[in-house]
Amino acid sequence: MNLTNQIAYVISNALENEWTVDQVEQLLEKPKQMELGDIAFPCFTLAKKLRKAPQQIALELSTKLLDNLIANVQVIGGYVNIFFNRTLVTNQVLQSITSDQQQYGSKSITHKKIVIDFSSPNIAKPFSMGHLRSTVIGNALANISEKNGYEAIRINHLGDWGTQFGKLIVAYKLWGNKEKILAAPIEELLKIYVHFHDIAEKDNSLNEQARAAFKSLEEGDEEALSLWNWFKEASLKEFQLIYELLGVNFDSYAGEAFYNDKMTKVVDDLKEKGLLIESDGAFVVELEDMPPSLITKKDGATLYATRDLAAAMYRHQTYNASKTFYVVGNEQTLHFKQLFSVLQKMGYEWSKQLEHVPFGMMLKDGKKMSTRKGKVILLADVIADAIKTAKHNIIEKNPTLEHKEEIAKQVGVGAVIFNDLKNDRMNDIEFSLEQMLNFEGETGPYVQYTIARICSLLQKGNFDAEAFTFSSNGVEAWPIIQLLEDFPRIVEKAFNHADPSQIAKFSLLLARQFNKYYANTKILADDGKTSSKLTLAFSVSVVLKESLRLLGVPAPEKM
Numbered sequence: 001m002n003l004t005n006q007i008a009y010v011i012s013n014a015l016e017n018e019w020t021v022d023q024v025e026q027l028l029e030k031p032k033q034m035e036l037g038d039i040a041f042p043c044f045t046l047a048k049k050l051r052k053a054p055q056q057i058a059l060e061l062s063t064k065l066l067d068n069l070i071a072n073v074q075v076i077g078g079y080v081n082i083f084f085n086r087t088l089v090t091n092q093v094l095q096s097i098t099s100d101q102q103q104y105g106s107k108s109i110t111h112k113k114i115v116i117d118f119s120s121p122n123i124a125k126p127f128s129m130g131h132l133r134s135t136v137i138g139n140a141l142a143n144i145s146e147k148n149g150y151e152a153i154r155i156n157h158l159g160d161w162g163t164q165f166g167k168l169i170v171a172y173k174l175w176g177n178k179e180k181i182l183a184a185p186i187e188e189l190l191k192i193y194v195h196f197h198d199i200a201e202k203d204n205s206l207n208e209q210a211r212a213a214f215k216s217l218e219e220g221d222e223e224a225l226s227l228w229n230w231f232k233e234a235s236l237k238e239f240q241l242i243y244e245l246l247g248v249n250f251d252s253y254a255g256e257a258f259y260n261d262k263m264t265k266v267v268d269d270l271k272e273k274g275l276l277i278e279s280d281g282a283f284v285v286e287l288e289d290m291p292p293s294l295i296t297k298k299d300g301a302t303l304y305a306t307r308d309l310a311a312a313m314y315r316h317q318t319y320n321a322s323k324t325f326y327v328v329g330n331e332q333t334l335h336f337k338q339l340f341s342v343l344q345k346m347g348y349e350w351s352k353q354l355e356h357v358p359f360g361m362m363l364k365d366g367k368k369m370s371t372r373k374g375k376v377i378l379l380a381d382v383i384a385d386a387i388k389t390a391k392h393n394i395i396e397k398n399p400t401l402e403h404k405e406e407i408a409k410q411v412g413v414g415a416v417i418f419n420d421l422k423n424d425r426m427n428d429i430e431f432s433l434e435q436m437l438n439f440e441g442e443t444g445p446y447v448q449y450t451i452a453r454i455c456s457l458l459q460k461g462n463f464d465a466e467a468f469t470f471s472s473n474g475v476e477a478w479p480i481i482q483l484l485e486d487f488p489r490i491v492e493k494a495f496n497h498a499d500p501s502q503i504a505k506f507s508l509l510l511a512r513q514f515n516k517y518y519a520n521t522k523i524l525a526d527d528g529k530t531s532s533k534l535t536l537a538f539s540v541s542v543v544l545k546e547s548l549r550l551l552g553v554p555a556p557e558k559m
Ligand code: ARG
Pocket: 117, 120, 121, 122, 157, 158, 159, 308, 311, 326, 328
């Protein structure tokens, strides 16, 4: 039971169970200023229910709040402001963290599943900045879901099907060079794809050929299939390099092609339910307040939306998850609205648990970082740049550090990930290497550096996690304790709002508070309090490390 639970329990009791512990907990607030108390209970809603003045209720309640966690109670307006018994709370918080360690803030197992559809790049195309954002946000959400007691199923819904593969097959047959493609698959495939578009602008017959090629692919033509398979394997190999760098794994790579043989069922289902309407030879589902959803084209070929319908149905049968996040850029908001609404019309109540988790763009100098039309900024290059700059910084700051390569990688990659996650995901974010690698800024390296500092402190002080003491942390430590105490709630909020930035912002606050404390307190002083100060430092490092782990950011012990 955490502190807020306990206080809610005391209040609920004092109210003679007029309200449940949960109801009280919902109402509890943090006072705007620390001087007003540690937690406040507003009496306004209760006043309505009891037809009494809020201040009257607050006064009566304040006399009944007797518990050793509570040091003092003050009534201001309709609020009961509560001051904690700091020694007791400090001990309680530090005790939980030192005994639970990385389990601190973990919810008990819910036996529920969550499907997270993320990353999902397109075969034979460069891994874009949008895919990077999806990868980083989706991975963090999967970790956060697990922390909240869910079983997370990480799915990479690869873009490995569609008319573009018809184009690619035609382009390859006309201009492809096997050796070149083997040497640099994505770069070369993109080149012939772009070339196809240039030529097709003047010669429409190419598009006809491409449609026919995709049709034969859908029908299982052997030559088409083997080309497609080769494109896919070669691209995946390149994507894998990025996933390894980022430390991201998937449970399934079932992409769009996987649903090719499950499409007739979807179309039949729609037909049976009388939802399929012919329009110019194509078939659509009409929707209220939005454009119709295109299900099959004139030539019978299926679309992105059709495959998403099949995927949703297949996943429901296979996993029966109680929640699904589609981590996809906000430019696809309409697509997901249409998808969910078609499933609703089909009568699938389970579709209510599907949620699009959108995000903004990645900008460089205020402009969208584009990977289309040959203007490729290869993601691997971007990350390599971050690592190089990180290494440069390390050599400057800490020339004798061992394992520089490995640590530069952790710092560089961590910087890129943290820079993405520290903002509300709907915001566009600016990609600036210099800013994201700043050791003193609001950055991943700043949090990493704080952890490394604590690690060396603990080593110097011979800290023994088994033989620690709590009490006698001075008032300066209180803001840190409050933050540590808040961590389990932050973990919950991050999940409920599908918002990793809650964790990133929290880790910045905690690192900042600790560094402030560190600047003003001699931790390794010979004053008999070293052990309890080290316990505090240790607890901060546990929670900071866990925060970074949830975000997918590595935490080197030395920097
Ligand atoms: N491959 C798609 C793209 O790059 C993203 C797929 C997202 N997931 C999904 N189930 N639609 O735009």
